[in-house]
Amino acid sequence: MAVEKTFVMVKPDGVQRGLIGEVLRRFEQKGLKVVAAKLMNVPKSLAEQHYAEHRERPFFGELVSFITSSPVFAMVLEGESAISVARTLMGKTNPAESAPGTIRGDFGLTIGMNIVHGSDSPESAAREIGLWFSEGTVAYDKAVDVWLA
Numbered sequence: 001m002a003v004e005k006t007f008v009m010v011k012p013d014g015v016q017r018g019l020i021g022e023v024l025r026r027f028e029q030k031g032l033k034v035v036a037a038k039l040m041n042v043p044k045s046l047a048e049q050h051y052a053e054h055r056e057r058p059f060f061g062e063l064v065s066f067i068t069s070s071p072v073f074a075m076v077l078e079g080e081s082a083i084s085v086a087r088t089l090m091g092k093t094n095p096a097e098s099a100p101g102t103i104r105g106d107f108g109l110t111i112g113m114n115i116v117h118g119s120d121s122p123e124s125a126a127r128e129i130g131l132w133f134s135e136g137t138v139a140y141d142k143a144v145d146v147w148l149a
């Protein structure tokens with residue numbers, strides 16, 4: 001167990017449906033802290049780098065065009081086992097197979113529009129945080145941590 005940072009993003013479908021607050025609420029309620037956040041349009045080059053592992057997949061073009069189609073809400077969340085905890089709250093990649101109670105299970109229907117992204121490993125988290133937040137993250141004064149425990 002270790003305190004980790006993870007990169008999470010509300011995708012264009014989630015932003016357009018007004019779900020930024022709902023998604024963020026679930027992560028905050030769980031105990032993860034927001035250490036960086038911004039609403040932004042995604043340059044094509046950033047989308048291609050972010051999803052580079054899927055470059056050869058048949059859905060790659062569709063995925064890049066979707067993620068660049070309108071603003072996303074990008075954030076870095078911090079907490080104990082933040083990477084796997086965020087993925088658990090999100091649910092499975094395909095919302096049709098995601099359990100009720102998860103973000104994708106409660107709000108999604110199709111795999112192409114699954115509302116939220118979260119880093120899938122420590123290596124991905126480090127890579128994605130560097131890619132999306134080259135300006136860095138914000139550190140909290142440790143004195144307030146007692147209220148978040």
Ligand code: RTP
Pocket residue numbers: 054059063092093111112113114116117118119120
């Ligand atoms: P993400 O990276 O977006 O957090 O999603 P994930 O780890 O759960 O899933 P991943 O395998 O990394 O796939 C990335 C995104 O590509 C889209 N996808 N479409 N048409 C398809 O068969 C298909 N498969 C994946 C999804 O939007 C998925 O989130």
Ligand code: MG
Pocket residue numbers: 120
């Ligand atoms: Mg992924």
